[in-house]
Amino acid sequence: MTITLLGVRHHGPGSARAVVAELARLRPDIVLIEGPPEADGLVALTADPGMEPPVALLAHVPGDPTKAAFWPFATFSPEWQALKYAVEAGIPARFCDLPAAHSLAEKEPDQADDVTPAQAVRIDPIASLAAAAGYDDPERWWEDAVEHRGDTPFEVIAEAMAAVREGYTPDEREARREAYMRRTVRVAIKEGFVNIAVVCGAWHVPALTSIGPAAADDRILKGLPRVKAEMTWVPWTHGRLAHWSGYGAGVSSPGWYAHLFATPDRPVERWLTAAAGVLRDEGIPVSSAHVIESVRLAQSLAVIRNRPLAGLAEVTEAARAVLCEGDELPVELIQRRMVVGERLGHVPDSTPMVPLQRHLREEQRRLRLKPEALDRELELDLRKPLDLDRSRLLHRLRLLNVPWGEPRQTRGKGTFKEAWALQWRPEFDISLIEAAPLGVTVPAAASAKIAEVAAREGAALADLTGLVERALLADLPGSLPAVLAAIGDRAAVDTDIRHLMAALPALVRAQRYGDVRGTPAEGLAVIATSLLARVCAGLSAAVSGLDDENxxxxxxxxxxxxxxxxxxxxxxxxxxxxxxxxxxxxxxxxVIEGRIVRILFDGDRLGDADARMSRAVSLAHPPARAGAWIEGFLSGGGLLLVHDPRLLAMVDDWLVGLRGDAFVEVLPLLRRTFGSFAPPERRSIASRVRSGSATEKDIAYDDERAAPAVRTVMGILGSG
Incomplete structure (x- = not known):
């Protein structure tokens, strides 16, 4: 019987190549891999042509989305290559880590502010080895010692980890994990396997060197808490690999590592050629001579630094100096597109999924909306059936807490346009699993979610009216009766006028969206009109006795x-x-009086706004109140002062007439008010004051000269 321990670095391309070569040499009967054993039944899916890394195993507790964990795999992950080898060789592959049913039942350990030296070693043993070798960068040491060698010296790594762990006592959680790994090895021996390969993190190799008797491990594993956990494959991204993963290891440059694994031949030359292509795609001129010189520079830097091969630091510096000519923005582009990467994995249709996930995948195909890790803009024309269906899907997903699309401001003002920023994130699968009990399709689940929120005790009136708007945007008119009933009940007993005022805009917008999208919205106008009537009736009392903030x-x-x-x-x-x-x-x-006067003035309901301003800024009022009045009056923008010299003259005269202490008192209000104006408005106002044109004067208009322009404008507006 032979047990071979292959200690690897999770997501290490050198380790991945070495694992494949070593397994081919060993020809084991069974491969045991660090990971949750609930995933044993999912191993065969790794051979499916539709499985494209990066992917992750997702373990979750049904009904409790807070209890979930991911185990990510990239093409260059040694564990992934071990799985692929076992499936292709027709030998069993099993996961040997602590089951997710136990790990998800454990309480998360508190993060202590002070980390002991032993804890620091456990958090990053690679950093400890790099420091011992005189490196200040763990990634650079690993590249020099392992990745650029072309093989992985498993025996040497095991000896190094044994030295690092000398005197180290595992904590309770780690002791359980390693005890379960040893138990899994014993089970394989008991089942008659004689050539066993174990692929695990190099840190665990010293703990598995001696399997020992089962009694000690049984005591460690006795009485573990347990929950019901389910397991599946989900797509993952290179960006997420740059974070600490379920394996407790992350890589800061997954795109670079993927390149090292995929192109062992001339990796530096191919990397800088690809970087030049990225820059050219963005309109940055890069010639072949640039690429040649950057390769020479990267190789020269590696020689100067006594490195076996140019690493990421060298190729980045070469790209910065030659390809980007010292400009950091193109370097950041290379970092985002290549060093980290924008790859999103894919799982086959045969992967276990809840019906809601499967329906979303069908909708994505039907609507030609491919999930991508890259944040991309999507502009929709709601007059087109395809775009309208896309909009409805994105709005329905937002109701389910799956914000795949984030609304953006459109360039035009037409209500038939929508702009979105799309970016798929792996955690959306957890949200879909959480929403699965609500329905088997996206529309059904979104409708059930609306009904659930509408029936919730204590829901704010503004939230309910916003829910109506969201329901119409998502084309879910069947869910409206319950929400409208809840709004009617809540509005009938809500005596706070501010709540009614906050609720009204969303309700009115919902009515408009119903018209534009062709979504039936019966009953909205009646409720909106009723709310407005109550607001008008209670407004007088609502504006009395308010402090500045309110x-x-x-x-x-x-x-x-x-x-x-x-x-x-x-x-x-x-x-x-x-x-x-x-x-x-x-x-x-x-501030309220000034704002009301401005609204009435803009609506042609007041002809004496200048007289009212004159009274408001007179010496009869304290400077602070006068400043607040001005703030309210001008909060709609500064164009009024640009085009009405009488009002500008009154504001100017009031400011000039203030005493020094009074000016200091109102200065914060004035800064806030004028600071909200657009820069061109501020410049025009300053220019008028500086030139002395901020004086009241009569303006004579030539009606005959203005008549052609007036007719043109009236024709454009359809009133001519």
């Missing part, structure tokens, strides 16, 4: 309702009427 919050609500009321039939007249009734009331906070 007054500014009320201004935001007033602005939102002003915009929303314009989309309601007769809503604007009712709202402006309520504001007009407030405009003449005394005792309003300055």
């Amino acid at each position: 007054a500014r919050g009320m201004v935001a609500h007033i602005d939102a309702v002003t915009s929303a009321s314009a989309l309601l039939d007769e809503g604007r007249e009712r709202w402006l009427g309520a504001l007009r009734a407030l405009a003449d009331r005394t005792g309003l906070p300055g």
Whole structure:
């Protein structure tokens, strides 16, 4: 009987090549691999042509999405190559680490602020070996000692790890893991296997050198907590490999390691050629001469630094100096595209999935939306059936806490346009598994999610109206009755006008989306009109007795309702009427009064805005209140001061007339107000004040000269 321990570095291309060569030489009866044994039934899928690394084993506890763990594999992972070898050779491959049913049941250890030397060694033994060898960079030491050798000296690595672990006592969790590994080896021996290969992290090799009696390990493993865990394969990304993984090891340059594994012949030359291609794709001119000189520089740096082969540091410096000519932005592009990489793996359809995951995959194919790790922009025209279905899918997924797409601002103002930023992340699979009990299809699960939120006790009125908007965007009209009923019940008992004001805009927008997308939205207008009527009735009391912070919050609500009321039939007249009734009331906070006057002035409901401003900034009012009034009046933008010299003159005269201490008192308000103006507006205002044109004067208009322009504008607006 022979037991061969192959200690590897997780995600190490040199280790991966060496493992394949050693397994081919050993021709074992069985291969034991560090990983959760619940995945033994998934090993055969590694031979499926549809399985494309990077992928990960996902273990999760049904009904508890907080308990989940990933075990990632890349093409250059030694464990992946061991799996592939076993499947192709027709020999058993089993995972030998602590079962996920136990590891997911354990409480996460508290992260101590102070790390002991022994803990530091366990966290990164490679760093400890690199430090002992006089290297300050673990990655560089590993490249020199292992990756660039062309083989992996397993015996030497085992001796080095034994030296590092000398005097080290494993913690409870690690002791359990290594005890289970030894138990798995004993089981294989008992089953009659005589040539056993064990592929595990090099750190564990000293603990497996002597299998020992079973009694000690049985005591360690006795009474372990246990949960029901399920296992499957999910796509992974190179970007995620750059983080610490379920193996407790991450690599900062997965793209570089993938290149080293895939191109053992002339890796430096091929890498810099590919980097030149990346730069050319972005419009950066790079010639063949650039590539030749960068290769020479990288090789020269390796010689100067006494390295066997140019590593990532050398090729990066060569690319920076020659290909990028010292510019850091192209270097960052190479780092993102190549060093880390943007590869997203793929799992075959035969992989165990919940029905919701499978339906999403079918929808992705139907809509030609391929999941990608790269963040890419997608602009949709909602007048096209395909784009409309894509929009609905993305909105439905957001309801399920799967934000594959993030909405972006469109370049145009048409309501038929949508812009998205798409990026698939592996953790979305956990969200889909969590949502699986809600339905077997994406629309069914999203509808159930809406009903669940609508029935939740204590849901805010604004959240419920926002839910209506989201339901319409997702084309789920069947879920609206429950939400509308919840809104009606909540609005009937909610006496806080601010809650009603916060709820109204989303409800009005939902009505508009229903019109634009062709989604039925019956009942929305009635509820929106009812909410507006209650807001108008209670507005007077709601704006009384507010401090500065709450007054500014009320201004935001007033602005939102002003915009929303314009989309309601007769809503604007009712709202402006309520504001007009407030405009003449005394005792309003300055910022609210100023904002109301501005809204009425813009809506042609006031002809004496200049007189009101003159009274508001007079000496009869404290400077702080006058400044707040100005803040409210001008918060809609500075164009009014640019085009109305009378108002600009009043603001200018008020500022000039302030005493020094009063000016200092109102300065923060003025900075906040004028700081919100667009730079061109600020420049125009400053230019007028500097030139002395900020004075009140009569302006004579030539109606005859203006008539052609007026007719053109009226024709564009459809009013001519």
